Amino acid sequence: MAKVIALGLALLAFWLALSGHYTPFLLGMGVLSTGLCVYVASRMGLIDAESVPTQLRFSLLFYWAWLLIEIIKSNYQVARIILSPRINLGQQLVLVPTAQTTDMGRVIFANSITLTPGTVTVEIAGQALLVHAMTADFVPSMEDMGRHVAAVEEGKA
Amino acid sequence: MTLPYAIELASWACFSLGGLMLLIGALGMIRLPDFWSRIHAAGIIETSGSLFMLIGMMLQSGLTLVTLKLVLIGVFLFIAGPTASHAIANAAWVAGLKPHNLKKDEGILLGRKDS
Numbered sequence: 366m367a368k369v370i371a372l373g374l375a376l377l378a379f380w381l382a383l384s385g386h387y388t389p390f391l392l393g394m395g396v397l398s399t400g401l402c403v404y405v406a407s408r409m410g411l412i413d414a415e416s417v418p419t420q421l422r423f424s425l426l427f428y429w430a431w432l433l434i435e436i437i438k439s440n441y442q443v444a445r446i447i448l449s450p451r452i453n454l455g456q457q458l459v460l461v462p463t464a465q466t467t468d469m470g471r472v473i474f475a476n477s478i479t480l481t482p483g484t485v486t487v488e489i490a491g492q493a494l495l496v497h498a499m500t501a502d503f504v505p506s507m508e509d510m511g512r513h514v515a516a517v518e519e520g521k522a
Numbered sequence: 523m524t525l526p527y528a529i530e531l532a533s534w535a536c537f538s539l540g541g542l543m544l545l546i547g548a549l550g551m552i553r554l555p556d557f558w559s560r561i562h563a564a565g566i567i568e569t570s571g572s573l574f575m576l577i578g579m580m581l582q583s584g585l586t587l588v589t590l591k592l593v594l595i596g597v598f599l600f601i602a603g604p605t606a607s608h609a610i611a612n613a614a615w616v617a618g619l620k621p622h623n624l625k626k627d628e629g630i631l632l633g634r635k636d637s
Contacts, residue, residue, distance in 0.1 A: 382594065385587050433573075440543065440570040443562050447550035454559055456621040458629040479604035479611075482565035485558075486608050487615045490632050497611065497621065499562050 368417040373403045375417075418469055421517060428517045435506065436481050443482040443499065455500045460493045464511045470518030474511055481506075525582070533581035540574030547571055556622035561611055568603040572596070 376399040381387075384395060406412055414420055446452060461478070465471045475486040475494055483503040488495040498504050525533070543566055550563025576596045580589045615629075 379594075382587065382590050436569050436573075440566055443550070443566055444543070444546045447546055447553060447563060447566075452553060452555070454555070454623065455625040456558060456623060457626040458621065458624065459626060460628045460631065475608065476601070476604045479608050480565075480569060480600060482562050482569060485561050485565070485611045487611045487629070488632065495615075495629055495632060497558055497561075499559055501625070 368412050368419055369403060369407055371419050372406065372412060372417045373399060376402055414469065421469070425517050428513055431513060432477055432480070432510075435510065439481045439483045439503065439506070442502065446499065453500075457498045457501060457504065458487065459496050459498060459504055460490070461496050461507050461511070462493050464515040465518055466515075467518050470514055473518065474514040477510055477514065478507060481510075525584075529581050529584075533578045536574045536578035536581065540571055540578060543567070543574060544571040557614060557619060558611075558621040561607060565607065568599070568607075572599055 377395065380395045380399055384391065406416075446454070463471050463474055465474055471489070471494075475489065478484050478486045478494065478496055481503075483499045484507065485497045486494050487497050496507065547563050547567035550566065551560055554560050554563055573596065576592050580592050583589050583592070
């Protein structure tokens with residue numbers, strides 16, 4: 366039930382952000398349409414920890430800020446490789462163990478790896494991720510990232 | 523509508539930096555040797571290229587609803603982008619495409635899927 370309310374509030378906030386018109390009639394339409402969406406979603410059995418991840422800690426926002434800095438750092442590294450007169454790659458496929466306990470945590474970790482240039486998640490193999498890295502320099506930062514994700518994922522259920 | 527000089531300047535600095543990153547990404551697409559390394563050039567375009575362009579636009583629009591929409595575009599872009607990149611990389615892996623000149627390959631430990 367908490368998840369239903371959370372989804373309804375999130376959709377309503379989204380509707381308000383996109384609409385920009387706040388007359389009573391249009392607001393009423395917004396409430397109606399979000400209500401209909403929540404009703405259809407719950408009838409289809411779509412409301413679970415995967416679609417409404419309220420179990421994630423609030424510190425996810427701090428993680429995003431940290432990740433943004435990491436992204437800019439590795440952007441600089443990749444740009445330097447591209448602009449160097451002789452491109453010198455040491456491509457690698459490495460297995461990165463995941464410290465996360467939930468599927469959602471692993472998804473966040475895998476997507477974060479792909480989002481930072483220089484590393485791309487290729488395959489998920491049980492508890493580990495197969496990652497393609499441009500050079501060996503990109504590998505050590507991933508363990509650090511894994512710890513940060515593990516700190517975000519486990520919250521109250 | 524005129525913006526304060528400092529904000530205008532910051533906005534154009536963001537646009538220039540974003541444009542530069544887009545150019546570097548495009549250059550990487552041409553210069554890098556194979557599929558696997560070119561994914562990372564695309565990564566530059568979709569992260570810092572789009573990020574700085576969006577920040578530049580946010581500075582132009584100030585504290586309005588437009589800025590909120592730009593933030594939402596950024597959030598969705600940063601969730602959808604890596605998902606698509608992973609789908610492409612995974613398809614190449616399943617199809618058996620090998621990176622050029624691999625220095626270290628732990629993919630062998632997994633055993634390749636039958637394609």
